Amino acid sequence: MAEKRKRTTFEDALQQLEASVRFLETEEVSLDDSLKHFEQGIRAVEKCRRHLNRAEGKIQKLLETPAGDFIKETMNVDIEDLIGGQKDFE
């Protein structure tokens, strides 16, 4: 499933970052290994950042067509309008 893959990828990247951090924090590591984990950590950070960038605070609305299909449109939320709107739990 697509959404499942998406989730594990971010968590995988975060785990990679954690592993690199933990490795760098252990006392006896060789220079080679330090560098390897340094690079791995940077790659993990970039992966995480790519995911975070996909969440950009986009608001969309699904509109039902007369045929019963749904189309997505960008929704401009006017918070004043929402507050001024019905507050009677409809």
Add this chain to the structure above:
Amino acid sequence: MNSSHGSDLFFDPPALRSIPYSVSEINSGIAAVLKNAGEVLFVTGEVVSIKEAASGHVFLRLSDTASYIPAVIWRWARQGIEHLPTEGDTINLIALLRVYERGGYYQLDIRNLWNAGAGDMRRLLQKRKEKLEQDGLFDEKRKKAIPDYIETVGVITAERSAAFHDIYSTLKAGASLVNIIFAPAPVQGERAPEKLKNALEALMGDSAVDIIIIGRGGGARDDLMAFNDEDLVRCAARSTVPIISAVGHEIDNTLLDLAADYRTATPTAAAELIVSKISGLELLYQEYIQRFALMARERLRRKFQEFYTLSSSAALANYIKRSVRMKDRVADQKSRLIRSFDRELAREVDTLKELEHRLDRANPLNILKQGYALVLDSRNNTVTTSDDIKENDRLTLRFRAGSATARIENVIRG
């Protein structure tokens, strides 16, 4: 007001009257008409809601499932009534039909009542609940966990509603970067169950959606019937996307609450749950970034120092003396290594700084700067509900700067 022109109408038509009626005149006129409808009425109906006001008056809504009528037991009339009914009871009653003139509606003024057993609506719901339970729809083990990483939230509630406003503003305040897909649907009325189900199916089929909130603000029990619809409940149970039911109410659970993966008492609480999940993960990410940057600098600096120390040690000096060529090679390697390290380090540290900076700007955790705190349990899990803690638990409160430990004195279940 009463026609004196031989008309059958109670109110005069505009042709016979140049001054408009006031609202009060209309209501008192209708009250006068209804008074003539019958002195004392014998009525049966199911109590769909009952509320005792501070004044001692009791307000009810009665139904025969097709239609509703408000009713009242005035404080002075209560003395003659042995037991007040509860929601779902069918009652027989003696009442007068009266207009509440200030509110402009009619109601039954109850003088006496008797319980006549469980109402149809309650029996129907109970039967449906048992059936769905037998089919395993409410099994805890079937329920999905709220994902830790949430990019997009699907929201189903009424358009232009307080519920959507609450969800939207809570998500925006706590996790401004989360995407929202809003599928509006009526939450009460005849078409509500079908429209809610269509919206739910549309969001379930959208691969971008990580979690769905479906709900409405508080209402009396009769207003929540759409959330007891069998098709809707079965549809929710089929979902591969986790669902939070957020139907605001105080007494009973709706069947959707029981089938959903998670239930909150209000739409705001559902949004808060999502915010806490996102904040928890973002905080972890932020922490790793900081530790990573620190350790990367520390490690590489220490390695340089080791290298310098080694290159000036007696053993190495002797070795170097033995071969000028070797010395040159080492020196050459050394400077190449340092150059490449310097370059690499400068570049990586720049990248990291830039990432830190961008993350900080985009960080939903800025909410901590507003005085909120993240609550962690002894295993460092985020605490989002009082169900997860008990008295005397030690919790860590995490502030924007620093943290504190706290001991629970008293738990109030949500």
